Amino acid sequence: xxxxxxxxxxxxxxxxxxxxxxxxxxxxxxxxxxxxxxxxxxxxxxxxxxxxxxxxxxxxxxxxxxxxxxxxxxxxxxxxxxxxxxxxxxxxxxxxxxxxxxxxxxxxxxxxxxxxxxxxxxxxxxxxxxxxxxxxxxxxxxxxxxxxxxxxxxxxxxxxxxxxxxxxxxxxxxxxxxxxxxxxxxxxxxxxxxxxxxxxxxxxxxxxxxxxxxxxxxxxxxxxxxxxxxxxxxxxxxxxxxxxxxxxxxxxxxxxxxxxxxxxxxxxxxxxxxxxxxxxxxxxxxxxxxxxxxxxxxxxxxxxxxxxxxxxxxxxxxxxxxxxxxxxxxxxxxxxxxxxxxxxxxxxxxxxxxxxxxxxxxxxxxxxxxxxxxxxxxxxxxxxxxxxxxxxxxxxxxxxxxxxxxxxxxxxxxxxxxxxxxxxxxxxxxxxxxxxxxxxxxxxxxxxxxxxxxxxxxxxxxx
Numbered sequence: 190x191x192x193x194x195x196x197x198x199x200x201x202x203x204x205x206x207x208x209x210x211x212x213x214x215x216x217x218x219x220x221x222x223x224x225x226x227x228x229x230x231x232x233x234x235x236x237x238x239x240x241x242x243x244x245x246x247x248x249x250x251x252x253x254x255x256x257x258x259x260x261x262x263x264x265x266x267x268x269x270x271x272x273x274x275x276x277x278x279x280x281x282x283x284x285x286x287x288x289x290x291x292x293x294x295x296x297x298x299x300x301x302x303x304x305x306x307x308x309x310x311x312x313x314x315x316x317x318x319x320x321x322x323x324x325x326x327x328x329x330x331x332x333x334x335x336x337x338x339x340x341x342x343x344x345x346x347x348x349x350x351x352x353x354x355x356x357x358x359x360x361x362x363x364x365x366x367x368x369x370x371x372x373x374x375x376x377x378x379x380x381x382x383x384x385x386x387x388x389x390x391x392x393x394x395x396x397x398x399x400x401x402x403x404x405x406x407x408x409x410x411x412x413x414x415x416x417x418x419x420x421x422x423x424x425x426x427x428x429x430x431x432x433x434x435x436x437x438x439x440x441x442x443x444x445x446x447x448x449x450x451x452x453x454x455x456x457x458x459x460x461x462x463x464x465x466x467x468x469x470x471x472x473x474x475x476x477x478x479x480x481x482x483x484x485x486x487x488x489x490x491x492x493x494x495x496x497x498x499x500x501x502x503x504x505x506x507x508x509x510x511x512x513x514x515x516x517x518x519x520x521x522x523x524x525x526x527x528x529x530x531x532x533x534x535x536x537x538x539x540x541x542x543x544x545x546x547x548x549x550x551x552x553x554x555x556x557x558x559x560x561x562x563x564x565x566x567x568x569x570x571x572x573x574x575x576x577x578x579x580x581x582x583x584x585x586x587x588x589x590x591x592x593x594x595x596x597x598x599x600x601x602x603x604x605x606x607x608x609x610x611x612x613x614x615x616x617x618x619x620x621x622x623x624x625x626x627x628x629x630x631x632x633x634x635x636x637x638x639x640x641x642x643x644x645x646x647x648x649x650x651x652x
Contacts (some may be wrong), residue, residue: 190305190309190310190588191290191291191308191309191310191319192309192310192312193221193309193310193311193312193480194311194312194313194622195219195220195221195312195313195314196213196218196219196220196254196313196314196315196420197209197210197213197218197219197220197221197273197316197317197361197505197506198220198221198222198296198311198313198315198316198317199213199220199221199222199223199317199319200223200304200317200318200319200320200451201223201224201230201318201319201320201447201484202209202222202223202224202227202228202230202233202279202291203229203230203231203319203320203321203494203594204229204230204232204233204482204491204494204495205319205321205481205482205494205495205497205498205610206222206224206230206282206317206319206481206482206494206498207222207228207229208425208494208495208499209307209317209319209481209498209500209501209502209505210222210287210289211284211289211299212498213381213502213505213506214284214287214288214289215265215287215288216502216506218506218620219290220288220289221288221290221291221292221311221313222289222292222312223292223294223295223304223306223311223397224281224288224291224292224331225294225295225296225450226295226307227291228276228279228280228281228284229275229279230321231275231321231322231323231340231341231483232491233272233275234272234281235340235341235344236340236491238271238272238275238418239268239271239342239492240311240344240361240364240365240368240521240523242267242268242272242365243264243265243267243268243344243365243368244259244364244368244523245262245366245374246263246264246265246267246268246368246610247368247369247370247372248371248525250264250371250372251371251502255373256327256371256372256373257268257373258349258373258477260339260349260372260373261345261347261348261349261372261373261596262348262349263347264372265344265346266524268344268346268357270384271559273570277292281293282369286393286500287587288291288424289545292306292307292309292311294307294309294530295450296311296450296451296456297378297450297451298451298453298455298456298458299450299452299455300450300455300456301457301475301477301478302314302316302455302456304519307574309429310367310369313506313630314477314479314481315477315505316477316478316479317478317479317480317481317501317505318322318451318465318473318478318479318480318481319480319481319483319484319494319498319539320446320447320450320451320480320482320484321446321447321483321494322342322445322446322447322464322483322484323445323447324339324341324440324441324443324444324445324446324491325442325443325444325445325461326339326440326442326650327413327440327442329356329413329414329415329416329628330414330415331417331418332416334358334417334525335341335416335418335419335423335438335536336419336420336423337416337438337440337441338437338438338439338440339440340361340365340441343439343584346437347368349373349374350369350373350374350423350435350436350437350438350502351374351375351421351435351437352374352375352376352377352378352434352435352436353365353366353369353374353375353376353377353435353436353437353438353439354377354425354433354434354435354437354438354439354443355376355377355378355379355438355439355441356379356425356438356439356440356441357378357379357380357441357442357443358378358379358380358383358384358385358386358407359385359386359387359441359442359443359532359624360385360386360407360520360522360528361441361500362378362380362384362439362441362523362525363378363385363396363522364402364522364524364596365402365439365441366378366400366405366407366516367403367405367524367531369405370405371402372402372405374531375403375404375435376406377403377406377407377408378405378407378408379386379405379408379425379427379433380407380408380409380411380412380484381410381411381412382409382412382540383409383410383636384409384412384555385397385406385528387521388522388528388530388534388582389530389534389535389536389570389571389582390526390536391535391582392530392567392568392570392582392584393528393584395526395567395568395584395585396522396526396528396573396584399524399526399566400524400527404443406448408427408431408433410429411427411428411429411431411598412421412427412428412429413426413427413428414427414428415425416438417649418529420436420437420438420478421436422434423435423436423437423438425438431512443619444483445487446460446463446465446483446484446579447463447466447483447484448464448484448486449458450576450638455457456478457474457475458474458476458478458480458509459473459474460488461486463484463487463591464480464483464484464487465480465484465485465486466486466582467480467485467486468512469483469512469513469514470500470501470511470512470513471497471500471501471504471513472504475591479501480506481494481497481498481500481501482494482497486516487534488518488520490518490520492518492519493515493518496511496513496518500513502519510515515629516532517531517532517596517599517600518596518597519531519592519593519595519596520530521588521589521592524590525586526564526566526567526584526585526586526588527583527584527586527587527589528583528584528588529581529582529584529587529588529589529591529592530580530581530583530592531580531595531596531599532578532579532581532595532599533572533580534572535548535570535572535580535582536579537580538572538574538579538580541579542574543580544573545574545575546572546573546579547572547629548569548570548571548572548573548630549570549571549573549576549625549626549629550568550570550625551567551568551569551621551624551625551628552565552567552568553567553568553586553621553626555566555568556616556618556620556624557561557615557616557620558616558617558618558620559572559585559586559618559621561616562586564585564586564618566585566586567583567584567585567586568583568584568650569581569582569583569585569591569607569622569625570582570583570625571625571626571629572593572604573629576604576605576606577598577603577604577605578594578595578598578601578603578605578608579597579599579633580586585621586618590618591619591621591622592648593623594608594619594622599638604628605629606622606630607627608622608626609623609626609627609629609630611626612622
């Protein structure tokens with residue numbers, strides 16, 4: 190067996206692992222990267238990239254009217270072309286050109302600092318686990334005998350489903366629901382609790398209404414109790430007796446951490462119900478090993494893995510203290526309208542801050558660019574405590590772009606006055622962020638008797 194010693198071993202070639210490997214190698218560390226499947230991980234091959242490519246094609250088809258059947262395979266061709274365009278950036282060849290030694294095999298711990306991959310044994314000063322997550326498929330009775338899709342297979346489907354049943358009403362389920370509906374499928378979403386239950390209920394309600402208006406059936410409080418049938422004739426029966434019939438089934442109920450192949454016990458690494466146990470510095474119970482991204486059991490977003498990569502570079506390469514915080518991490522659902530969130534929702538902010546909380550809002554209907562483009566559905570609301578935003582919720586056109594301002598504000602503990610001081614070009618959707626800051630200050634300026642007295646006094650004194 191070959192023996193390798195290295196400064197840093199990265200297990201997993203998804204977005205987080207690639208960021209660590211590239212950064213560490215370019216800073217002078219010796220780096221080995223293990224990837225037993227596809228470089229780029231879930232995001233490039235099965236997640237963020239293909240889903241947004243499919244949504245883009247669905248949007249174009251929707252703008253033209255009812256999509257012909259030929260639009261579906263054409264949309265899948267676009268998805269493949271987008272993946273193929275981005276793939277070289279995440280390729281083995283590119284990372285080897287950066288000085289990373291890439292081994293195309295899965296890794297398994299032999300002991301606290303040694304990992305075996307294929308016919309190679311790697312001993313590393315520090316190890317980073319970035320193996321991501323896979324679709325979670327719950328043990329619903331009958332499911333084992335019924336064909337179904339997950340996000341790892343649905344993008345390869347070439348024939349448009351006549352009626353797609355989606356179990357799971359989270360962001361993945363809703364994005365795929367709208368994409369398939371706009372490409373001509375009938376769609377029923379089956380959610381065991383409340384659809385988009387992790388988002389602010391008020392913003393989620395706007396999106397759900399828009400999806401229903403496009404003809405998507407969204408069935409809530411419908412816990413799947415049994416699945417039966419075959420390709421072209423599938424039934425999902427809910428616990429309350431409701432039965433939903435379709436031709437295809439997509440499972441979109443969540444994710445599970447990829448830890449099965451790692452032999453974590455050999456390295457003294459503990460796990461939790463959601464993934465690998467880590468502390469604030471993203472170290473596992475083995476102080477030489479870090480876990481980042483989905484496998485660390487927290488927020489499961491590509492940008493979180495990238496953020497984690499930056500945190501541990503400071504610690505693993507420079508020996509400096511570094512801790513991850515997540516109060517400033519935004520997320521978005523890329524439907525139309527889009528839905529985005531950063532920090533606390535209104536309900537969470539009320540629970541934490543009580544009477545100290547102020548909530549300000551601004552509607553898209555008051556934005557001139559939104560009016561010009563016919564995109565007036567939606568609003569922004571910002572939760573504020575002592576003049577500082579603690580959360581923002583947005584539903585509407587480009588909500589995923591607008592949330593960046595509030596992510597910046599929360600990351601840097603900014604005040605509302607700093608947002609209000611921004612000058613936004615006119616007319617832009619981005620003015621919504623400035624206008625909601627103005628909504629915070631307006632009553633303080635225009636409804637204050639003290640301000641009016643001061644202005645009156647100054648006017649009398651002026652020559």
